[in-house]
Amino acid sequence: MARSDDPGLQVERTTLAWIRTALAFAVVSLLLIRTGRPETIVVAILLAMAGVITAAGLGLVQRARHRGRVTDFNQADPVHGPRAVLVGTLLTIVLALGALYCVWS
Template sequence: MPDHDTGDERARAPVDPGLQIERTTLAWLRTGLSFAVGSLVLTRFIAQTRPLVALGCVLALLPVAVLVGVLAVRRYRADSALPQHRQPLADGALPAGVALLAVLVGAVGMVYAVLL
């Protein structure tokens, strides 16, 4: 006999409601908040030498930080009903997008630090 679960056995397994979805949502909200604070600190450094570039950074980065928070809440609302219906959770597009954005912002900050 093989040691793998069949689809029927997984469908009958009890659902563990846990707090995973809530913890993940709080982590995403902290990520959005830290992104907003990081962008404000970066803007403060840039504002000393180039105020127009600093204003552009604020106008570009703060809406992205708010968007991360909004998407986290939307994802929480969508995912919180899924375990009862035995559907898979959302894909990894939000984490991948935020990771890519963080790398880009870090690269821009590093270029700024090296060039100035």
């Protein structure tokens, strides 16, 4: 069975990257309120709230999966999270479309 020379470090970097992504998602969501037009402030606030809740959920899920990943990585059985990537991608697209609506309408 293959073992890593730096057990857990790659997994730690991945977890930290997910947390940074979630934080950036929350910040961009909140900036939507500032850049939105007065006519679309309700939509901007709803999108911002959804973005912050989503960012918190992504961060918490990734932190919770961290322990399992460390164990699986040390046993040379990598764990992939395609659902997290898909959800993050779809929510980014929704947030971008909502931002375009709020800024340009």
